[in-house]
Amino acid sequence: MAFTFSGEMVDLGGGRGWLDRPAADSVFRIDRQLGHLLQITDAGRTWGQQNVEFQTYLRVGYPIALDPDTPSIHQRGAAVDSNEAQRILAIMADHGWYRTVYRWVNGVWTLVEEWHFEHSPERDNHINDPAAPAAQIPSEEDDMLALRIKDGAGRSHLAALGVGVFRHFIEGDNPEWVKNVIRSDDAWVDVPLPQLPALLRTYGCDLQIWDVRDSAFVVLDPLDNTVRSGNMWSAANAARAKLTPIQVNSAETLAYVKELAGKA
Amino acid sequence: MHASRIPDHAALRSILQAPDGPPRMILDIGGSADLDGDGLVTVHLADDGDTLIFEDA
Numbered sequence: 531m532a533f534t535f536s537g538e539m540v541d542l543g544g545g546r547g548w549l550d551r552p553a554a555d556s557v558f559r560i561d562r563q564l565g566h567l568l569q570i571t572d573a574g575r576t577w578g579q580q581n582v583e584f585q586t587y588l589r590v591g592y593p594i595a596l597d598p599d600t601p602s603i604h605q606r607g608a609a610v611d612s613n614e615a616q617r618i619l620a621i622m623a624d625h626g627w628y629r630t631v632y633r634w635v636n637g638v639w640t641l642v643e644e645w646h647f648e649h650s651p652e653r654d655n656h657i658n659d660p661a662a663p664a665a666q667i668p669s670e671e672d673d674m675l676a677l678r679i680k681d682g683a684g685r686s687h688l689a690a691l692g693v694g695v696f697r698h699f700i701e702g703d704n705p706e707w708v709k710n711v712i713r714s715d716d717a718w719v720d721v722p723l724p725q726l727p728a729l730l731r732t733y734g735c736d737l738q739i740w741d742v743r744d745s746a747f748v749v750l751d752p753l754d755n756t757v758r759s760g761n762m763w764s765a766a767n768a769a770r771a772k773l774t775p776i777q778v779n780s781a782e783t784l785a786y787v788k789e790l791a792g793k794a
Numbered sequence: 795m796h797a798s799r800i801p802d803h804a805a806l807r808s809i810l811q812a813p814d815g816p817p818r819m820i821l822d823i824g825g826s827a828d829l830d831g832d833g834l835v836t837v838h839l840a841d842d843g844d845t846l847i848f849e850d851a
Contacts, residue, residue, distance in 0.1 A: 588832060594822050596834060600851050619814075628816035632809075634823060639805050642822070650817045 532577050533601035539574065540607075547573035550607030553649040555661035556625050557610070563621060569614035571645065575604040593643060594631050603630075608649045616644050626654030675733075676709040678718040679726060679747065687747035688718070694734045694765030698749040703760065739763040797848045799823075800835065806846060810839050820851060 540554035541547075544567045549557060560568050575583070580602050583595035596602040603609035615622050622628075628650060631643035651657050674692035681687065688699040690712060699705035710716045721729060727737050739750045741757065749761040752768040800806075800823055809815050818838035834851040 584832075594820065594834065596820070596851050597832060623814055630816045630818060631820045632822070634801055634821070637801075639802060639809065639819075639821070648816070648818075653817060 533599060533605055534577070535574075535605060535607060537607055542570065542573060543567065546570040548607065549573050549610070549649075552651050552654075552657070553608040553610075556627070556649055556654055556656070558661040559656050559659055560621065560625055564618070568612060570610045570612050572604070572611040573609070574607040575602065577601070577605065580605050594633070603648045610647050610649075611645045612647060613645060615647055622647060623653075624655050626650045626652070626657065628653070672712075672714050674712045675729075676705075676713050676718050677721050677726075677729075679721050679723055681723045681742055681747070683745070685745065687742075689747070689749075691729060691733050691735070695762065696730060696733075696735045696739060696749060696764070697762040698740070698747055698760055700760035734765060735763065736765075736768065797846070800837075800848060803846055806837055807839070807844065810837070810846075811843065 535550075537550035539548040540551050542549060542554060542557055546557075546567065547570065548554070557568060557570070577598045580595065580598035583593070583602075583604075584597055587593065587595040598605065610627075615627065626649055627647040629641055629644060629646060630648050631641070631646050632639045633642040634640075635642070674690050674695070677689045677691055679687040679689060688705040688709075690697045690699070690708065699708065709718060723742075726740070730737055730739070739752075740763075741748050743757075746759050748757050748759055750757050750763050751761040752763060752771040755771075797803075800821065806819065806821075809819065810817075818836055821835050821837060822833055823835060824833050832851075836849050836851045838847050839845065840847050
C-alpha cells in the first residue's frame with residue numbers, strides 16, 4: 531500500500547525543501563549554531579520522487595534507495611542529503627543526525643553514502659531547545675537587496691541587487707512597490723556609494739557597470755550598450771551580448787524579416 | 795530474509811553500539827536474500843542493546 535505522509539511539511543527555506551516538524555526544527559537549530567543555512571541537497575520526498583530514486587537504484591544499483599512503499603526516511607521527512615554536514619559530523623550527531631547506509635564491500639561493512647543523514651529525536655541533545663524563529667530564516671523573496679545608494683552630494687539612488695543582477699530604479703518603476711515585493715521586511719538598505727563595489731562583487735556583478743553622471747545614477751545595459759538611468763545589468767545578458775548573432779543567409783528568411791520590419 | 799545470510803553480525807553490533815554509532819543501519823546486501831528482492835534490509839539493536847533486529851526494507 532502506498533505510503534502517505536501524515537506529518538507537517540515544514541519549508542526549510544533557501545530552496546532546501548521540506549521536513550517533518552521535529553527534523554525541520556533541528557535543522558533550524560543547526561542553522562543558528564552555524565550562523566548560516568546548512569547546505570542541503572535533498573530533504574523530504576513524495577512517494578513519486580522516492581519511486582524515481584528506487585527505480586534508478588534497481589536499474590543501476592546506485593545510489594541506494596528504499597522502496598517507496600517501505601517507505602524511505604526521506605518520505606517521512608526525517609532525512610537530508612548534505613555535503614556540508616559531512617564536515618560537521620560532531621555537530622550533526624549532537625543534534626541527532628546520523629549516517630545509516632552501509633554496503634558489504636570486500637568483506638567489510640562500509641559506509642557508502644556519506645551524504646545521507648537521518649534524524650533520531652531520541653538522540654537529539656537539543657530536542658527541547660526552541661527552534662530559531664522562522665523570521666530568522668531568509669525566505670526566497672529576500673534573495674534580492676533593495677538598495678538606497680547615497681552619493682557624495684547626499685542624493686539617494688534606488689536600486690535592486692541580486693545574484694548577477696543590478697537594476698536601477700527610476701520614478702516610473704514605482705520603486706517603493708517593487709521594494710515591498712522583493713523584500714519581506716519592506717525595507718531599503720542604506721549603502722554609502724564607496725561600499726557599492728564590494729556589494730556588487732559579493733553578488734557576482736561586474737564593477738564597471740554604473741556611474742554618476744550629471745547628478746544621475748546610470749547603469750550599463752550590456753544588451754544594447756546604453757548607459758542610462760533605469761537600466762538593468764545582468765550577468766546573463768552580459769554573456770548573451772558576447773554571443774555571435776545568427777547570420778541570416780536564407781533569401782526566404784531575409785524576405786520574411788523585411789516583411790515584418792515593414793509591418794512594424 | 796534470512797539473518798544468517800547477512801555477514802559479520804559482530805561488526806554490525808560494534809557499529810551500532812559505538813558511542814557515535816547510528817541508531818539503525820540500512821544494509822545493501824546486494825542480492826536476493828531479503829523478501830522483496832531489492833537487496834536492502836535494516837538492522838537495529840533490540841532493547842537489550844545486544845540482539846540484532848533485521849527487517850526487510
